[in-house]
Amino acid sequence: MKIYRLHVLLSTDSRSILRGALEVETKLKEEIIKKGLENEVQILRTGGWGIEEGVQLTVYPGGLIYVINNVEDIPYLVEEHFLKGRPVKKLMYEIDAPAKVEMTAPIEEEIMKKQTRIILRNVGLINPEDIKEYIAHDGYQALAQVLSTMTPEQVISEIKASELSGRGGAGFPTGFKWELTAKAPAKPKYIICNADEGEPGTFKDRVIMEGDPHSIIESMAIAAYAVGANKGFIYVRGEYDLSIDRLNIAIKQSKEIGLLGNNILGTNFDFDVEVRIGAGSYVCGEETALMESLEGKRGEPRSKPPYPSTEGLWAKPTVINNVETLANIPLIILKGAEWYKGLGVEGSRGTKVFTLFGDVNAKGVIEVPFGFTLKELIYEIGYGIKGGKNLKLVQLGGSSGSFITPEHLDVPIDWNSVRKIGAGQGSGAILVLDETRCVIDFLKNLLAFFNHESCGKCVPCRVGLPKALDLLNRVTSGNVEIDELGFMEELANVMKNTSFCGLGQAAANQILESLKYFKSEFINHIETGYCPANKCGRL
């Protein structure tokens, strides 16, 4: 085996590729050959660190991060750092905050100083298209341990003891879910990984699938062993090309070395995984709608009960877990439930991946233990609001999430604390809006989104959304009486209370929260035509 002097980790997630990662790679290779360094410097493709700028190169030893925005900088970088050993300060990652934050220290110290990476443990470090790298980072060890030393009951009790909860939005205890399916008498049973990440503003699952696809496969195999399933499906959004490709590569590699298929690791456990592709429907992220879609039908949610754990895919017992939830499993097995419970807070164990974006200085994907406040996330990890403006609103959990106003920034983000202020953390998207944004315009966008994605099955959602949009348009055109806001609230309440699934309920919630926190803005629009963002188009 060759020993290299320098290892350059090149981010090749979908966002980095868009920023020119492949061109950077070509240029790097060219320059390295030009300088005769091909036996000294190794380029490794990895997922992204979660930094949302340029193409990131992490150079080991040292762990310095460069952000390449222009391939023309590469010859200089190769010459200076790779050949002469002098780090290039001007190409290092820095955050465009009022006081520039320079990242001259190794990544573990700077970017990761506040973060704890369990779910994203391998993302940005390993080549997602090479199973050997995953294995070298303890990959498939948890599966081996489970198959050789644990009974299915032990696996379930370990997961239960860890208090791992679902990361898709509802926070249902994962171990309990598995147990329900394990106890269900019907056969066969299925494992589904819900990778239909359609929640606007949420791209954590994408980061995991693009950066560490094997962790999902390994976790599904463990879940399958625990509940007695032999078949798994990963339902990925049709829009996520790179995720689909990388998952398929990972499955192929796992099969080749017998980590999927029959008699895995010499035991009598058989398990197979297939990637299934969606075709553009947000509501398919709802677990029963996803199953309908998997069965080749319209992705409309089913009535619950029966719940998937007893009657799921093809009416068989089914465990359905979110990508992020699954990615926790291997470490819980390897390090134990007690270790895992040491992270986070009472009622919310472990870490949570957040996607931070909007009017914030450092956008990106971050992972922290439960219990951080929004203030810490936005002002410390995100380095504050762009242009030094004031915060107006945080939408936590994507379009179906909750409005958090500045007075609640100190509330810790964990299931219980967030519930206490009547909110939910949903998918973990943190959309930051500054004081210049118009809430009504924002709400209109949200409702237009839900209206586009409504399946049309139930009346309150199908008819209520166009009617609510209609009312909003009249608000911005000033063609409405103020007491009609009460009617809008009534409409939203009925939608919230009677809609078939979370889509209609979430849409209604956005209306209710807008009215709750920003009623004066509505009244201003109606009475004076004033819009803070000058967006609503009336003079």
Added chain:
Amino acid sequence: MKNEEVGQLIKEYKETGEPLLTLLHKIQNLIPHNHLPAEVLKKVSRELKIPVSSLYSTASFYSMFSLKPRGKHIIRVCSSPPCKLEEYDSLIEAIGEKLNLSIGETTCDGQFTLEEQSCLGLCSLASVMMVDNDIYKNVTVTQLPEILDTYVEE
């Protein structure tokens, strides 16, 4: 219309038990103008013994499938709320002006179709738009002509 190729895909579907949505994706990619024509759906219905109404119900539900012919190139502007906070409105307006096109329409010369795209999970790069399979990030109105020109036939 691409009868043989569609037949081959259906045959593969029968053999491997591939999911229906994947089959429809593959067929749509094969058909000129990126759509699922009625006669093709009828063929799928016949061969797979799925009632044509069920197939049509399914195909029409998903936004990635089109039942009517689309342009040679499909412009998809992400319309999810994070992208709408950025340049969405002005992009739609500018595309409309440049190509005389509104959402859901195809240009008379059959070159472009304009569609809304649901969240691509690239919110940190808003506004995002796609032309065919090429994704463009942080798009602004000023960049638009240059992007579109690369797809205009000489």
Added chain:
Amino acid sequence: MEKLFLKINGNEIEVEPGLTVLQVAKSFGIDIPTLCHHDQLSPIGACRLCVVETKQGTLQPACTLPATQGLEVETESPRVVEARKFILNLLFAERNHYCMFCEASGDCELQNMGYRYGIDHFAFSPYQTKFPTDFSHKYILLEHNRCILCRRCIRACSDLAGHYVLGMVNRGAHTMLSPDMESPLKASSCVSCGACAQVCPTGSLADKIGAFRGKADEMTKTKSVCANCSVGCGILAFTKANHLIKIWGEWESPVNHGILCELGRFSPLNEKRKRVLQPIIRQEGRREVISYQDAIKKATQKLKEAKNPGGIISPKTTNEALEAFNILFSTSLQSKNTGLMESYNEKAVKLSADGCLEDILIANAVVLYKVDPSTSHGVVASWVKKAVTKGAYLYIVTDEENSLSFYATETFKTSEADKLVNTLENSKKVVVILNPQVESADLEILKKVKAVFLPLYKSANSLGAIKKGLNGFFEKSDVALIVASDFSGDGNLLASLQDVSYLIVISNFVSPLTERANLIIPSATWLETSGTFTNLEGKTQDVSSIMEAPEGVKTDKAIIEDFMKALG
């Protein structure tokens, strides 16, 4: 089984497990309003009108909420009523629901709900989009403006009737009901069974003939059995002032469970044939109306004088008329020269000892042996489609086009019919649906198949007649009596009457057969007759008279009895 205790509106209720709250409420006389729900259809919880309030303060649809131990719900709490009103307001504002212009006015469930909850104005600005109206179909109109997207029609068309013609297209606010691929109904694969119109809660799908003819409440409803084939479907006929307005499938019928076919639902409404209303005699080339008494006298006199009196009877008449006919010939006329207007292979009849239509629905394999039930026995075709949808294999033996070939696993030429034997070897439950006029060579093959056999006799009471020893034409006769019901008499029949010198025909309608007759006596149609029919399974079912016969027109049985009286 463990009993469940729950509270509805504060009252303790004890029920068996496995029911929904709606079912429980209904059984205790508590009326929860519904729209998308229909007792015959699986609940989907789409309209949300049936929401009830739980103890936890949530609103849940009663149609899909299982009754569980300790559940407490309120069915008309203020929150529930407010929510229902709002939902109704939304529905009224979604499309065009100006009730006074709708055919279903008075029968419309949406309108009734509006009255019940006092919706007297539009809370939202009403519909703006004009939706299409499809009048293309011969019997069914599809008015999208009245559609509330409850999907009852889709579930009836698919789950109950097995046709899968109707579906949903698009999603969200753009959702529309669609036959096939948004085809006009006429051009679609619709087989005109009409189940959709029967379940539609508004005036969106309605049967054209019955439309605009008044409220169902003001009509007389009569349960009977359809006489258009040998399936013996239960029907519910709606009449007003002795006019037939519409026919529904009878949900409680063990034969068809509410499903009908085009013939059953629409052909009686579309009856254009000319009735025979008075007895007519042909003398010296002239036709003359005579009195009923004179007609009976003349007919019995001719039969008594005959050397070889013969009789043929229709398999569409009741068992009671067949019985009387047999007695007339065996006792009054001392003749064995009787026959039926149809003829079947007795061996095929014997094959079928214990066949039952329900068997089709639980079969692993179904065979259509030289038979295409779609146009003649529509409900059998429905059942076959349902069986295939559930996963049964379908094998068709035919040399012709078969309308069910879309569903076939394999189609065999008649010359390769023997391949069936091997093909079916491993099937657990096989149902062979056959043409009972098949030849003996076919029966040799079929005998080797372990199956349930269902011969599709042509007429409502074919099997009843066969069981009474009536099968095939008589030998030879000089004076013949034909009890024709609505048979018109095909070429074969007319040819076999060549030697008959005096022909007496008892008939519903004017036909080639009455043209050939020397004496015609009018008879009541099956719609005007009570008695029993024996269907192809051997079930004997009550037929009730739906309408009154025209004045002076009697039933077959009554006429034959008058013959007997006259003969002493």
